[in-house]
Amino acid sequence: MHVQPYSTILRRCQLCLYSCLKRLQSETSRNQNMRLYRQLNRAFLSNRRTYGQRPVVSSTMDADEIKHFRSLANTWWDETGEFEALHAMNKIRIPFIRDGLVQQLEMSPRNPAEPLQGLSVVDVGSGGGLLTEPIARLGAFVVGIEPVEESTKIAQLHLEEDPRLLPRVKYITGSVEDLVSTEAETFDAVVASEVVEHVNDLEAFMASCCSLVKPGGSLFVTTMNKTLLSRTLAVFGAEKVFRIVPEGTHDWQKFVPPSDLQSILEKNHFHTRLLHGMLYMPVLREWRWVPDTSINYALHAVKD
Amino acid sequence: MATQILQKCSLCFATARQLGTLHAYASRRYTSHDVQTADIVISGGGMVGAGMACALGHESLLQNRRIVLLEAAPKKGFSLTEKYGNRTCTLSPASVSLFEKCGVWSKVENMRCQKVLRMQVWESCSNALISFNPTDEADEIAYVAENDVIQEALTQRLEEMKDRIEVMYNTSADSVAVPGVDKELASNAWVEIKLNNGQVLKTKLLIGSDGMNSLVRKTCQFHTLSLSYNQRGVVAVVKIDETNNNVAWQRFLPTGPIALLPMSSTAMSLIWTTSPEHANQLMSLDEESFIDAVNDAYIHDRDMNSTAGQVSDMFQKVLQNIMPGGVAMHQLPPIITGVQSGSRGAFPLGLTHASNYVRHRVALIGDAAHRIHPLAGQGVNLGFGDVIKLSEVIAKAAANGSDLGSLTYLKEYETSRQRKVLPVMATIDGLQRLYSTDATPIVLLRSLGLQATNALGPLKDYIIKGASSS
Numbered sequence: 001m002h003v004q005p006y007s008t009i010l011r012r013c014q015l016c017l018y019s020c021l022k023r024l025q026s027e028t029s030r031n032q033n034m035r036l037y038r039q040l041n042r043a044f045l046s047n048r049r050t051y052g053q054r055p056v057v058s059s060t061m062d063a064d065e066i067k068h069f070r071s072l073a074n075t076w077w078d079e080t081g082e083f084e085a086l087h088a089m090n091k092i093r094i095p096f097i098r099d100g101l102v103q104q105l106e107m108s109p110r111n112p113a114e115p116l117q118g119l120s121v122v123d124v125g126s127g128g129g130l131l132t133e134p135i136a137r138l139g140a141f142v143v144g145i146e147p148v149e150e151s152t153k154i155a156q157l158h159l160e161e162d163p164r165l166l167p168r169v170k171y172i173t174g175s176v177e178d179l180v181s182t183e184a185e186t187f188d189a190v191v192a193s194e195v196v197e198h199v200n201d202l203e204a205f206m207a208s209c210c211s212l213v214k215p216g217g218s219l220f221v222t223t224m225n226k227t228l229l230s231r232t233l234a235v236f237g238a239e240k241v242f243r244i245v246p247e248g249t250h251d252w253q254k255f256v257p258p259s260d261l262q263s264i265l266e267k268n269h270f271h272t273r274l275l276h277g278m279l280y281m282p283v284l285r286e287w288r289w290v291p292d293t294s295i296n297y298a299l300h301a302v303k304d
Numbered sequence: 305m306a307t308q309i310l311q312k313c314s315l316c317f318a319t320a321r322q323l324g325t326l327h328a329y330a331s332r333r334y335t336s337h338d339v340q341t342a343d344i345v346i347s348g349g350g351m352v353g354a355g356m357a358c359a360l361g362h363e364s365l366l367q368n369r370r371i372v373l374l375e376a377a378p379k380k381g382f383s384l385t386e387k388y389g390n391r392t393c394t395l396s397p398a399s400v401s402l403f404e405k406c407g408v409w410s411k412v413e414n415m416r417c418q419k420v421l422r423m424q425v426w427e428s429c430s431n432a433l434i435s436f437n438p439t440d441e442a443d444e445i446a447y448v449a450e451n452d453v454i455q456e457a458l459t460q461r462l463e464e465m466k467d468r469i470e471v472m473y474n475t476s477a478d479s480v481a482v483p484g485v486d487k488e489l490a491s492n493a494w495v496e497i498k499l500n501n502g503q504v505l506k507t508k509l510l511i512g513s514d515g516m517n518s519l520v521r522k523t524c525q526f527h528t529l530s531l532s533y534n535q536r537g538v539v540a541v542v543k544i545d546e547t548n549n550n551v552a553w554q555r556f557l558p559t560g561p562i563a564l565l566p567m568s569s570t571a572m573s574l575i576w577t578t579s580p581e582h583a584n585q586l587m588s589l590d591e592e593s594f595i596d597a598v599n600d601a602y603i604h605d606r607d608m609n610s611t612a613g614q615v616s617d618m619f620q621k622v623l624q625n626i627m628p629g630g631v632a633m634h635q636l637p638p639i640i641t642g643v644q645s646g647s648r649g650a651f652p653l654g655l656t657h658a659s660n661y662v663r664h665r666v667a668l669i670g671d672a673a674h675r676i677h678p679l680a681g682q683g684v685n686l687g688f689g690d691v692i693k694l695s696e697v698i699a700k701a702a703a704n705g706s707d708l709g710s711l712t713y714l715k716e717y718e719t720s721r722q723r724k725v726l727p728v729m730a731t732i733d734g735l736q737r738l739y740s741t742d743a744t745p746i747v748l749l750r751s752l753g754l755q756a757t758n759a760l761g762p763l764k765d766y767i768i769k770g771a772s773s774s
Binding site: 163 | 491492508748
């Protein structure tokens with residue numbers, strides 16, 4: 001994502017000014033953009049206002065869900081802690097997103113280390129930033145939306161530990177609807193990983209996510225199927241027996257069968273490109289791709 | 305909706321009132337630029353450390369990362385002379401292919417190395433012997449090269465890759481602060497290395513290749529198994545009459561194995577593992593006596609055990625009837641005619657194994673993780689095997705956009721390497737103990753075992769393949 005034209009610069013908040021400044025510092029075009037750089041610098045230094053609290057907006061998020069995740073905010077980045085399964089899931093969902101985008105958009109990246117350069121992605125329900133940071137490292141500009149403010153703070157703090165990522169990631173406390181009014185059809189991809197099983201109003205949520213995607217852009221969803229098997233293994237087994245996830249994380253009633261999801265997507269002018277099952281092996285602590293979608297599944301849909 | 309139309313940031317859509325606490329976090333972080341940062345730091349520029357640097361430099365996925373190699377010694381000038389270095393190693397085909405991939409092998413070949421086409425292993429207490437030949441896939445079992453030659457080839461290659469790898473000579477880590485071990489650091493902080501020149505280097509991943517007394521391993525407080533064999537290894541460069549010299553010879557004596565590795569048509573590398581007293585005695589001998597001692601060690605039969613001898617001869621006849629091709633001719637190594645002056649040296653032997661090779665943001669490779677007895681020439685090959693696996697794992701982490709110090713990927717490296725290293729280490733330690741006695745029942749057992757293994761071609765191929773792969 002490139003720097004906006006001059007006239008809109010001073011309308012940026014402190015944080016965004018800082019991100020742009022850092023971005024210019026790290027690019028070789030600083031000399032060419034000296035005038036812009038100086039203008040940004042001046043604006044950044046003079047723009048010291050006192051701000052109030054950022055409110056939490058949650059039209060599609062459930063209040064109880066938010067309370068539950070708030071209590072877990074501090075353990076996000078411990079790879080062997082509460083979120084071990086999510087960290088392990090990155091090993092399969094990042095290649096899924098990366099390869100899906102590269103193939104769909106028929107990209108031939110010049111830099112193999114950053115195959116998603118030039119793309120903009122929204123990570124819905126970014127939490128502590130577990131999925132946001134890897135996508136940003138692969139070159140994309142990522143906006144992470146999260147209703148729980150503590151998680152956003154944890155995510156931002158963690159982000160700042162890696163200066164290279166700072167200009168590429170933007171965390172926002174809020175819900176997807178906040179973006180729709182101004183950013184409809186501007187993103188190359190929207191990722192809703194392990195989120196749809198926590199929302200109240202699935203149709204509205206999916207409609208918002210879908211409206212953010214450019215035509216030809218992608219939507220990636222990973223979630224859990226509503227079957228007897230998922231109730232036994234993924235809810236009862238994972239929470240009480242194996243203790244892979246903390247108790248109370250999942251509400252089986254909210255699980256979404258792939259057919260329901262696909263029909264909602266069809267209504268929003270998306271067609272499914274790939275649907276595949278995933279399975280977590282508690283002993284090996286690894287995720288595997290499996291043909292069966294009864295428990296967990298991943299979906300890649302493309303906008304017509 | 306909470307956002308207002310006026311005074312809205314065009315990038316993040318937050319209003320002036322919404323930007324509360326995050327403002328404070330953003331502006332305080334980047335005030336000090338006096339601490340240097342790197343993506344990967346390799347502490348220790350020996351053969352394995354330099355090999356790691358070369359391997360990482362060849363990973364295209366890491367091209368934008370800052371990789372630093374810390375080497376305590378100054379940059380050495382090296383010139384190939386007629387004098388051979390007395391420390392050598394046998395490179396397995398897997399190590400050779402690593403070198404080929406990194407563009408180092410051609411440099412080694414241009415300097416000096418020797419193919420090993422056959423290996424004969426026998427002992428002094430019986431007539432049992434085993435002879436290894438290459439499998440159908442390769443012409444040679446291994447290559448012998450001097451440590452100095454390998455180090456120089458790696459240094460030259462690193463010099464060529466200056467834009468990818470930064471080598472800091474005369475630099476070593478004085479102290480290391482690892483998150484999780486050091487209570488002052490946050491759990492996800494970067495590793496902080498205080499260098500001997502006063503600088504502080506922060507890195508996402510620290511690779512410890514600083515040898516058997518690894519500072520990195522000690523800082524991480526890994527539980528380490530460490531035992532010293534009550535033996536010293538005597539090394540020397542010995543001269544022989546000119547011949548086709550492509551065979552490696554090893555004879556197990558009760559005091560320890562003596563090995564001769566071919567270095568060229570006129571020179572061989574001697575590695576004699578023996579008791580400390582005998583080692584001191586050998587070091588103090590004059591040249592003539594030393595040569596006599598070496599030659600004698602290979603041909604004497606003072607330790608021959610008569611019972612074992614009779615039984616093994618009978619077994620030999622049985623095997624000859626079952627498997628006519630399965631009995632090898634006993635050959636003798638070339639007679640030593642001289643010793644290169646100043647090439648005699650001795651070093652202590654021991655076994656070291658760290659129970660963990662990795663933790664968040666740290667990985668150990670080479671002797672820092674595992675150190676074994678030199679009797680099978682596998683020490684440095686295990687180290688290069690670590691290099692191959694770790695560079696593969698780091699590349700995978702980079703391909704998936706992960707933080708390079710992430711434990712999830714480093715654990716894969718540890719599991720894979722421990723599965724390979726532990727059996728090798730156990731076998732070699734077992735062999736060392738098995739052959740360190742001259743008690744009749746043990747001699748009998750090991751002789752029969754050796755003869756049986758010698759007769760089973762597929763088993764020998766399996767052993768060679770295992771030793772050859774990473």
